[in-house]
Each structure stands twice: as structure tokens, then as C-alpha cells.
Amino acid sequence: MSEIGPGAFHYPSFLDAAAQTALAEEIAKVIAAAPLYVSTMPKTGAPMSVRMTNCGALGWVSDKERGYRYEPRHPQTGNPWPAMPQRLLELWNELVHYHKPPEACLVNVYDETARMGLHQDKDEADFAAPILSLSLGADCRFKLGGTRRGDGAIALTLSSGDALVLSGLARMRYHGVDRILPTIGATLPAALAALGARVNLTLRRVT
Numbered sequence: 571m572s573e574i575g576p577g578a579f580h581y582p583s584f585l586d587a588a589a590q591t592a593l594a595e596e597i598a599k600v601i602a603a604a605p606l607y608v609s610t611m612p613k614t615g616a617p618m619s620v621r622m623t624n625c626g627a628l629g630w631v632s633d634k635e636r637g638y639r640y641e642p643r644h645p646q647t648g649n650p651w652p653a654m655p656q657r658l659l660e661l662w663n664e665l666v667h668y669h670k671p672p673e674a675c676l677v678n679v680y681d682e683t684a685r686m687g688l689h690q691d692k693d694e695a696d697f698a699a700p701i702l703s704l705s706l707g708a709d710c711r712f713k714l715g716g717t718r719r720g721d722g723a724i725a726l727t728l729s730s731g732d733a734l735v736l737s738g739l740a741r742m743r744y745h746g747v748d749r750i751l752p753t754i755g756a757t758l759p760a761a762l763a764a765l766g767a768r769v770n771l772t773l774r775r776v777t
């Protein structure tokens with residue numbers, strides 16, 4: 571584990587190959603029940619390059635009219651999000667020291683050209699709870715800035731099996747995915763391989 575400034579913890583290869591396979595199988599079930607969809611940006615309605623879905627009681631959604639928010643139902647099927655797999659609750663307990671369970675797990679699927687601009691995670695009512703991110707598949711160049719937009723950002727590589735915790739002073743740090751890196755040998759586990767190059771799971775407490 572390496573601490574990238576107070577409260578930001580990077581755990582390279584936290585999940586071994588077997589754990590990645592098991593997690594990918596759980597996420598494939600989530601996607602079968604709650605299909606991936608394309609969110610649009612508030613105001614402009616521009617489509618995001620990342621496809622997404624959620625599991626847990628609440629899911630992060632965005633559209634032109636109503637912007638970023640959490641909803642209890644899939645925006646296209648209208649069904650409640652699938653339950654959060656037990657394995658994710660266990661990883662939260664292992665890595666996040668917080669007295670309440672996560673309510674939302676956002677599943678982001680990147681193809682080779684997808685990216686995510688620098689942003690803060692601030693649609694939650696509870697900023698005291700850490701954020702837990704888990705990565706599968708291709709490496710990405712991840713940017714981690716400060717708590718103000720203009721602060722300089724450092725780049726790190728997030729690889730398959732890596733965990734990242736943003737807690738305390740790091741909870742509101744800007745972050746984003748610059749680009750997916752050509753990654754030799756690290757593809758998504760078979761259960762997810764057809765969907766894209768990289769999958770990121772972000773577990774959050776919302777209320």
C-alpha cells in the first residue's frame with residue numbers, strides 16, 4: 571500500500587487473479603440485470619464516453635434535464651438496482667474504516683477511447699464516508715489533484731486488481747481518468763471481456 575497524501579491509499583494488486591475473476595462474475599450478473607447505458611452531461615446533454623450501471627440501494631445517474639444525482643432505479647428499465655454483491659461489502663469492510671455500509675456501487679465500463687474528466691465526487695450527502703475504487707482490466711492513467719480545481723494533479727497507473735481509497739482529507743480531491751493505456755496481458759476477466767477494456771467500481775455511502 572502507498573499513501574498518496576493524507577487519506578489517499580493505493581493498494582496495487584489488492585485482488586489476485588482468482589479474486590478478480592470472482593468479482594468479474596458478480597459484476598457480469600449485475601450488468602445482466604441492470605444493463606449498461608450511456609449517461610448524458612447536465613445542461614449540454616453530451617453523452618459520456620464511459621458506459622455505466624449500478625448496484626446497491628442507490629445508483630449514480632446523470633442526464634441533461636436533472637443533472638448528477640442518486641436514484642433508486644435504473645433510468646431505462648425503471649427497476650431497482652441489483653443488490654450489492656456480498657463480496658463488495660466484504661471488500662468495503664476490509665479496506666474502509668467506516669461504521670456504515672456502502673449504499674451505491676457505480677460500475678463504469680471504459681473502452682480504449684473512453685475517459686473521465688477531472689471532477690470531485692460531491693453528489694453524496696455524506697462526505698465523511700470514504701470512497702472505495704476497484705479496477706479490473708486494462709491499466710489507466712489516473713489523475714489525482716487537490717481539493718481545488720486549479721491544484722496540480724499527480725498521475726498514477728491504476729491496474730487490474732488495484733484498490734484506491736479516498737478518505738479524510740483526500741475525500742474531496744479532484745480525480746479523473748486521462749486515458750486507457752495499451753496494456754499487454756491485462757485484459758478484463760472472461761466474464762466481462764466482451765464489454766470493453768477496463769471496468770471500475772466505485773463504492774460510496776450516499777445518505
Ligand SMILES: O=C(O)CCC(=O)C(=O)O
Pocket residue numbers: 676678686691703712728745746747770772
Ligand atoms: O474509473 C475510475 O477509476 C474513476 C471513476 C470515478 O471517478 C467516478 O466514477 O466518479
Ligand SMILES: [Fe+2]
Pocket residue numbers: 689690691745
Ligand atoms: Fe469520481
